[in-house]
Amino acid sequence: MAKVVVVGGGTSGFAAAIAAARAGANVTLLEQSSYLGGTMTGGLVPGIVSLRHQPWRDLETLVEMETSHAGDQVVQGIAQEMIDRLIDAGGAYGTPGHATIRVSFDPEIMKVVIDKMCREAGVAIDYHTKVTAVLRENGRVAGVKANFGDEIIADCVIDATGDGHVAWLAGARYEQGENGDPTYVQPITMYFLMGGVELDKTIDYACSGREDFSERYLRKLRELYEEGKPLTIPGLPRLREVAAQAGDYPGAFGSTTLNPRAHNNILRPIFRNGKVVYDTTMHNVDMAYRVDATDNKTLSEAIGSMRDFTLKIGEFYRKYVPGYENAYVLQIADNIGIRETRRVIGEYMLTGEDVLEARSFPDSIGYCGATVDVHNIDGSEKTRMTAIRGGRLYQIPFRILVPEEIDGLLVAGRCVSADRVACGSIRQQAGCIVTGQAAGVAAALAADRRVEARHLPIGIIQQALKVQGAQL
Numbered sequence: 001m002a003k004v005v006v007v008g009g010g011t012s013g014f015a016a017a018i019a020a021a022r023a024g025a026n027v028t029l030l031e032q033s034s035y036l037g038g039t040m041t042g043g044l045v046p047g048i049v050s051l052r053h054q055p056w057r058d059l060e061t062l063v064e065m066e067t068s069h070a071g072d073q074v075v076q077g078i079a080q081e082m083i084d085r086l087i088d089a090g091g092a093y094g095t096p097g098h099a100t101i102r103v104s105f106d107p108e109i110m111k112v113v114i115d116k117m118c119r120e121a122g123v124a125i126d127y128h129t130k131v132t133a134v135l136r137e138n139g140r141v142a143g144v145k146a147n148f149g150d151e152i153i154a155d156c157v158i159d160a161t162g163d164g165h166v167a168w169l170a171g172a173r174y175e176q177g178e179n180g181d182p183t184y185v186q187p188i189t190m191y192f193l194m195g196g197v198e199l200d201k202t203i204d205y206a207c208s209g210r211e212d213f214s215e216r217y218l219r220k221l222r223e224l225y226e227e228g229k230p231l232t233i234p235g236l237p238r239l240r241e242v243a244a245q246a247g248d249y250p251g252a253f254g255s256t257t258l259n260p261r262a263h264n265n266i267l268r269p270i271f272r273n274g275k276v277v278y279d280t281t282m283h284n285v286d287m288a289y290r291v292d293a294t295d296n297k298t299l300s301e302a303i304g305s306m307r308d309f310t311l312k313i314g315e316f317y318r319k320y321v322p323g324y325e326n327a328y329v330l331q332i333a334d335n336i337g338i339r340e341t342r343r344v345i346g347e348y349m350l351t352g353e354d355v356l357e358a359r360s361f362p363d364s365i366g367y368c369g370a371t372v373d374v375h376n377i378d379g380s381e382k383t384r385m386t387a388i389r390g391g392r393l394y395q396i397p398f399r400i401l402v403p404e405e406i407d408g409l410l411v412a413g414r415c416v417s418a419d420r421v422a423c424g425s426i427r428q429q430a431g432c433i434v435t436g437q438a439a440g441v442a443a444a445l446a447a448d449r450r451v452e453a454r455h456l457p458i459g460i461i462q463q464a465l466k467v468q469g470a471q472l
Contacts, residue, residue, distance in 0.1 A: 002447030010038025012413030012436030013160030019440030053369030066230030155447030201323030352421025
């Protein structure tokens, strides 16, 4: 039986493993932590974005994403199956078979669901496994070395590490940052939860007119809260500004120009036990800037700083934000949110223009409708969110999964071949699952036929994806 090894069990890796196994391969999934899902689970990022076209017009669009079925659903297959199983387990908000623009879920139940999906497909999962080298045979990647020198042979390896770690070990060319500066990247986030929240008071404050929110947004916010539905509060910029003037808003690692009013600081109630829980909130706060996350020493320093920053932000909430007077930091993510490191150069590089102009490709392996989400590199300006023009979608070409001149290897997820702007869209969860499922199918087909994935007729890959429920 053809052997496929998937390195990294995050958002793209678990999908790649399931897809390869269902396409007939013997699959081993190597994951360095003790759970699958990456940022979706250990990263406490409890929302799958852009299974439908993701508009970006105003705050009204943002607050409605978890409840809106607007537009056509563009991502199905393994992604929809995962959501349906989460809903059945009381672990996600919504109706089976019909995803909202952003699906709220419980990260702990997600860990169980995707682990079971992998095992039911026949995937062998090796937790606490770190790849240290690649094996070569006749110039192609033929497997990997892990942990203490264990050799794992494969007909095809999928790099789903996010950082393109396996591709880097194999000598693949890549881009990182801009103009040769690997620190010119989006900031890192360490998501956290706060408990003991009285969110009704926070919403009363938001609706008081002291923040610059539109009447339409506030009406929708109040409506969602009263109906017990998911909602989003995009930070409280006036309170951040007041706190900063009093010296009570913390500075972030790597930035001397942090603008508290522009600082990305979003909060959402969480989904637990089959319902939205309003006394616990998830916080998405940019915490570390100009960090090359492939440099372990710098990253380790940033992680320590981010944990300290989390407690200081918790103090800000207690002191300044109504409803948080008795709140506390409940949980800090194990898996940090790295938005950008290596982008492996493939047979084609997806560009920002491709994304924003909603271009089509003959070797399409799926659609993406995610907003281009590029966070400011130093916190001096607001995050730049740009919707695809005309409310359309772009196709994802298979070639961005195929490293240039490296055989026996495919990439999936955040490290696919894309420029910085395109990466701001395709790095999001839905895009990662699409590229993961396609890489898994292609790896299994190539391994079975004893050919390189780059030489497979695209029609064979597309047909196999359709069999697995993917939307092309």
